[in-house]
Amino acid sequence: MSAPATTIFTVMTALAEETGAINLGQGFPDEDGPSLVVEAAVAALRSGTQNQYAPLGGVAPLRAAVLDHQRRRYGLEPEDVQVTFGATEALASALLGLLSPGDEVVVLDPVYDSYPAIAAMAGATLRRVALHPPDWRLDPEEVRAAIGPRTRMLLLNSPHNPTGRVLDRAELEAIAALCVEYDLIAVTDEVYEHLVLDTDREHIPLATLPGMEQRTLTISSVGKTYSLTGWKIGWASGPAELVGAVRSVKQFLSFAGGTPLQHAAAAALGAGDGLPGELAVALRGKRDRLSAGLTAAGFAVLPSQGTYFVCADADPLGHPDAEALCLRLPHEAGVVAIPISAFVSDPAGETRSLLRFAFCKRESVLDEAVQRLVAWAG
Numbered sequence: 001m002s003a004p005a006t007t008i009f010t011v012m013t014a015l016a017e018e019t020g021a022i023n024l025g026q027g028f029p030d031e032d033g034p035s036l037v038v039e040a041a042v043a044a045l046r047s048g049t050q051n052q053y054a055p056l057g058g059v060a061p062l063r064a065a066v067l068d069h070q071r072r073r074y075g076l077e078p079e080d081v082q083v084t085f086g087a088t089e090a091l092a093s094a095l096l097g098l099l100s101p102g103d104e105v106v107v108l109d110p111v112y113d114s115y116p117a118i119a120a121m122a123g124a125t126l127r128r129v130a131l132h133p134p135d136w137r138l139d140p141e142e143v144r145a146a147i148g149p150r151t152r153m154l155l156l157n158s159p160h161n162p163t164g165r166v167l168d169r170a171e172l173e174a175i176a177a178l179c180v181e182y183d184l185i186a187v188t189d190e191v192y193e194h195l196v197l198d199t200d201r202e203h204i205p206l207a208t209l210p211g212m213e214q215r216t217l218t219i220s221s222v223g224k225t226y227s228l229t230g231w232k233i234g235w236a237s238g239p240a241e242l243v244g245a246v247r248s249v250k251q252f253l254s255f256a257g258g259t260p261l262q263h264a265a266a267a268a269l270g271a272g273d274g275l276p277g278e279l280a281v282a283l284r285g286k287r288d289r290l291s292a293g294l295t296a297a298g299f300a301v302l303p304s305q306g307t308y309f310v311c312a313d314a315d316p317l318g319h320p321d322a323e324a325l326c327l328r329l330p331h332e333a334g335v336v337a338i339p340i341s342a343f344v345s346d347p348a349g350e351t352r353s354l355l356r357f358a359f360c361k362r363e364s365v366l367d368e369a370v371q372r373l374v375a376w377a378g
């Protein structure tokens with residue numbers, strides 16, 4: 001495989017730096033995570049005993065904390081846990097360890113940008129199933145139609161980046177039934193599991209549905225849950241065979257590292273679900289604030305139920321091509337957003353006029369971005 005081309009994030013981040021625009025493109029918080037977790041990292045760094053290679057599987061307190069989290073929150077009993085360099089390495093190791101060249105993987109479209117690259121490294125092909133705007137609903141019959149004789153895996157992300165959609169129980173049950181019917185492995189990217197922002201929604205891990213625990217590898221990490229995206233401490237849990245496949249690849253990608261941060265991640269998970277709960281409350285306010293501002297500027301805002309992101313349609317403002325608009329906005333309005341076309345198989349399709357905005361920023365930053373967009377649109 002040849003090296004992938006420059007991503008839209010590199011282009012837009014460079015534009016943000018060049019123009020001094022407010023960057024609502026990339027999804028990282030502009031405030032640190034909880035001090036309890038940061039202090040646990042400092043203590044680990046100073047301990048004199050927690051700065052060498054971790055065991056391959058991860059440090060014992062973190063592996064225990066992940067098991068306990070899956071048990072207390074979801075009633076799951078994973079056979080094994082593998083700690084990784086963020087969810088990204090867990091995903092890469094899962095695809096490299098579980099797929100053979102020519103295998104097919106069913107994914108949602110729009111898709112998180114690392115999946116196509118990782119699938120290509122594994123020699124596998126993505127079969128995309130659309131989440132349709134404006135509600136980003138999934139049609140189970142389209143999932144069935146995407147499954148063929150070479151399909152081996154379903155790779156699911158909910159709460160979903162870039163749309164903010166949280167799949168509901170009916171959609172997940174339909175997906176689970178198809179995984180059982182066609183004997184597929186499920187790999188779930190649940191990095192936003194704690195960031196469901198609508199109070200009438202819940203995150204339902206696919207592994208909790210009938211017939212799924214024994215065929216699902218569940219992936220998450222500390223980055224989004226604790227506003228520590230630079231830490232890159234993640235994990236995969238599930239049946240011993242699937243976790244073992246991750247471990248066998250991971251040992252030759254990075255072996256084992258980030259030991260003090262692994263100990264701090266254990267402290268974070270051990271502190272219960274209150275910390276991410278507070279973050280979700282704060283993010284709900286930010287989502288609503290930015291959504292109202294985008295509406296005031298003349299965008300049609302699509303529903304977002306979770307994650308860091310909300311999508312907005314620029315068509316009502318007379319801009320049918322979001323990619324062209326995103327390249328001009330930093331210069332014209334002083335704001336950076338990402339076109340959804342960067343995440344879809346057909347950039348000219350039904351998402352052509354949609355932009356993704358990140359709301360995981362301080363309220364003063366969101367307000368300034370909104371003021372600029374209102375001024376630009378008016």
Ligand SMILES: *Cc1c(COP(=O)(O)O)cnc(C)c1O
Binds near residue numbers: 085086087161232233
């Ligand atoms: C941020 C993100 C990841 C990467 O998680 P890390 O723990 O930082 O590697 C994976 N999947 C999705 C959907 C994300 O948004």
